[in-house]
Amino acid sequence: xxxxxxxxxxxxxxxxxxxxTKCHRCGCYQDAVxxxxxxxxxxxxxxxxxxxxxxxxxxxxxxxxxxxxxxxAVAANAAAEIDPGLAEASCCATAEPVVREGWPPxxxxxxxxxxxxxxxxxxxxxxxxxxxxxxxxxxxxxIVGTLHTENLGIEHLIRNLLPNPNVRFLVVCGxxxxxxxxxxxxxxxxxxxxxxxxxxxRILEARGKRPVIKNVSxxxxxxxxxxxxxIDQIGETDVETxxxxxxxxxxxxxxxxxxxxxxxxCVAVEEAxxxxxxxxxxxxxxxxxxxDRSKRLVLEHYSNAGVLTRVFEGASPTALYSSVIExxxxxxLDHAAYLxxxxxxxxxxxxxxTDYVQDKAPGKNEIHVSPAPSCECSExxx
Numbered sequence: 001x002x003x004x005x006x007x008x009x010x011x012x013x014x015x016x017x018x019x020x021t022k023c024h025r026c027g028c029y030q031d032a033v034x035x036x037x038x039x040x041x042x043x044x045x046x047x048x049x050x051x052x053x054x055x056x057x058x059x060x061x062x063x064x065x066x067x068x069x070x071x072x073a074v075a076a077n078a079a080a081e082i083d084p085g086l087a088e089a090s091c092c093a094t095a096e097p098v099v100r101e102g103w104p105p106x107x108x109x110x111x112x113x114x115x116x117x118x119x120x121x122x123x124x125x126x127x128x129x130x131x132x133x134x135x136x137x138x139x140x141x142x143i144v145g146t147l148h149t150e151n152l153g154i155e156h157l158i159r160n161l162l163p164n165p166n167v168r169f170l171v172v173c174g175x176x177x178x179x180x181x182x183x184x185x186x187x188x189x190x191x192x193x194x195x196x197x198x199x200x201x202r203i204l205e206a207r208g209k210r211p212v213i214k215n216v217s218x219x220x221x222x223x224x225x226x227x228x229x230x231i232d233q234i235g236e237t238d239v240e241t242x243x244x245x246x247x248x249x250x251x252x253x254x255x256x257x258x259x260x261x262x263x264x265x266c267v268a269v270e271e272a273x274x275x276x277x278x279x280x281x282x283x284x285x286x287x288x289x290x291x292d293r294s295k296r297l298v299l300e301h302y303s304n305a306g307v308l309t310r311v312f313e314g315a316s317p318t319a320l321y322s323s324v325i326e327x328x329x330x331x332x333l334d335h336a337a338y339l340x341x342x343x344x345x346x347x348x349x350x351x352x353x354t355d356y357v358q359d360k361a362p363g364k365n366e367i368h369v370s371p372a373p374s375c376e377c378s379e380x381x382x
Contacts, residue, residue, distance in 0.1 A: 007045045009078035010036070014046075017071040018053055022251050025058040032072035032079075033057075041083040061118075061253045104160035110145025117142035118168045118253040119246045120161055120228075124148075124186045126174030129237050138243040140250030142167050146174075150188030150208035155215045157189070158224050165227075165257040169249040173233035173242050184208035186234045193230040197221055220261065227257050280304060281335040283328070288342050288358050290350035297346055301329050317343035 014033070023029040033053045036042045043050060103115055109127070111134035121144040123129040133144045142164065147153045161167050170193075176186030188206035195204035197218060203211040213221060231245055287300040291313075299320050301310040310329065314320040320343055321336070330336045342358055349356035 003082055006078045006081040010042070010075045010082070011046055011049060013071040013075035013078070014049060014053055017075070018056055020071070023072065024056045025061040025253075026072075027060060028070055028072040029053075030057055030060060032076045035076065036079060039079070039083045039085065042079055045082070059255055061255045103164055104143065105163060106156050106160050108145055108156055108160065110143055110160075112143050113137055113141050115142065115164060116166050116256075117250070118166055119171060119249050120144070120167050120169070121171045121173065121242065121246065122147050122157065122186075122189065124172065124174035124176050124234070126237050129174050129239070129242075132239045133242065136239060136243060138246050140246050140253075147185045147189065149183050150185045150203065150206060150211040151213065152215075153185055154189055154192060154203075154211075155213055158216050158220065161228065162220060162224055162261040165259070168228060168254055168257065169231060169252075170228050171231045171233055171242060171245050171249065173236045173245075175237065176234050190230060190232055190234070192221070193225055193228075196225060223259060223261060227259065275334070279332065279334065281330065281332045283331040283335075284309065285335075286324070286329075286339060286342075288339075288346055290346045290356050292350065292353075295350060297343065297350065299324065299343075317347050 014036075017023040017029050017032075033050060036046070036050050037054060104110070104112065109130070111130060113134065117140050119140045120142055121133060123133070123144060124147050127146055130144050130146055133141065143160075145157075147157060161170070172186055172189055174186075176184060184207050188203050188208040188211040191206040191211070192203045192213075197203050197213055201213040201218070203213065229249075231249060233242060233245055236242060282304070284301055284303045287302065289298055290296075291298050294313075296313050296315050297317070297320055299312040299314075300308060301312075301324065302308055310324075310327065312320055312323050314323065317340065321340055324330055324339070325336070330339065346356050346358075348354075
């Protein structure tokens with residue numbers, strides 16, 4: 001490319017960007033123009049145009065919209081032909097924004113793409129849609145996840161989105177279904193955004209099962225409703241259509257909200273601690289093994305003197321632990337937790353055809369609470 005044609009390209013592409021309002025608030029445009037202003041050669045060729053382009057700057061709302069044709073990027077590439085020093089100084093801001101440590105505050109079934117982006121997507125019961133959107137990584141998308149319940153699920157959604165002041169839109173899409181348990185999270189979420197909650201925390205006009213918000217204050221619910229615009233796409237599962245909604249919303253981004261909410265819960269997070277030693281259950285201990293021939297689980301109960309007292313057989317962990325609890329054979333909660341874990345491991349081994357060894361710890365710091373107190377082995381004696 002000759003210098004003359006490069007100057008013509010910079011001018012043409014820059015004028016295209018100047019005519020598009022969405023560019024005025026975009027990092028691609030502002031970074032490119034600022035780099036041009038710092039180049040003596042570019043200012044010598046296009047002094048008036050560059051100053052005019054600077055005069056169109058608006059408050060920066062996004063780093064990059066991911067437009068199919070990025071005019072500032074084309075102009076920046078041509079400008080580098082004129083002034084090689086611009087090759088590193090100017091570029092389209094297409095690098096992925098950094099995911100912010102500590103956001104979202106709560107775990108869940110979601111994928112975080114970027115902190116400084118204006119759009120969140122709630123895919124309701126469409127788990128595969130979450131994976132597809134996360135893989136596509138459309139510009140403007142901050143986070144995408146599922147929502148299965150209209151009470152705890154909505155509470156978690158609010159508590160995860162509010163700490164990020166950049167999120168200003170929520171696209172609600174995917175399948176909303178009552179399934180077998182009566183939940184209708186999508187309709188309930190839309191009702192929350194449009195109608196709010198009553199004095200008891202019930203979502204007005206929600207038709208789902210128990211749509212009551214108990215763990216987020218009314219004040220935080222109202223902040224959420226003020227800050228975030230909901231976009232109703234319930235039933236839509238086409239990735240291209242949803243990506244288009246994300247792009248349209250990002251163009252309308254009003255910028256980060258100044259009303260920052262760091263924590264929406266009054267309950268402090270406590271650090272869990274490992275038990276410090278073995279504690280036997282006065283009610284005795286259990287020996288568990290899967291019977292591969294019958295495809296059932298067998299659970300033997302022994303007194304702490306090593307005397308066999310009961311034998312249970314069942315097809316599921318639920319049947320077994322319910323029976324031993326009913327029989328009063330567990331007196332410690334840690335022993336009950338241990339038994340539940342071992343029953344789940346034994347059931348998995350029976351299902352997968354793998355070996356099962358009771359008390360075989362998955363990690364070196366595992367504390368065993370079930371073996372007979374008189375046994376010095378690392379595994380229960382049989």
